[in-house]
Amino acid sequence: MSKMEDAEYIKKLVKERLHAMPPDVSFSVGHFGDYTRDELIQEVDQATEVGKAAIEMQIDFIRKMPRLLNPQ
């Protein structure tokens, strides 16, 4: 898989994960502002600064998940 395909795959994964949340959730991301679920998905899609922050948060979360389930 090329780097571009990787990036597209990650973007799709993050969008799907955000989409799995109920629509009545919002995220406040510091001075970037406040985003509904769907607005954040759009930011990810457009690869804006906040979209990139959302991708980083999600990927970091996925990496940490095994350790979170077994914190010892």
Next chain:
Amino acid sequence: MIVIRTKHDIQTTYLYHYSEELIKEAKSKGFNVVQIEGNKISEATLRSRIKNRKPNFLFFNGHGSSTALFDNKGKEFINTKSADVFEDTVTYTIACSCLEGLGAAAVDKGCFAFVGYKKPFWIARDHKYESRPLEDNVAKPIIECSNVIVKSLIKGNAVSESIRKSHEKAVDNILELIYSKEPLAPASLQALVANDSVLDFKGDASAKII
């Protein structure tokens, strides 16, 4: 101690409300709490209060960047050039990304320890509670963990111990959220994990405010 709180959008309003209990707790422990809020937030006001009160603890709630803190109008009021304002204090900022640039500059200019976040500070929240932040159970487990730092410092714990306590509280909340059946729990969980993993400090790990 000096508490600087902005309140001009949803995120800062949430932080504002959740910091009320910290102010009450500090006062009950005998701290002389000076509050700088709203349009009074400026470098000049902060310097003047510091000169008069000589606080050993500064606590900021609001927006930030890697090099600056923002006032109630969203304008920079402290940056790396004015980071000497943190001299001889322990400082905690609940703000995005301040630690690496501003925190490092503060410590270079004599701040005992600067506690903050290396990346954006996330708050997940439920639309329904926008006007009642303290009832928002999506935001609560996230802000609870960041507030632990203040609660611990005012009890006399060192910076490193306070950060450890915040991480411990985060682990408790993370486990609770992982197994929660609440539909919005995954949002809280992801924001909490993001914040907890970028909480850190610069300076002296053993610094205390009392």
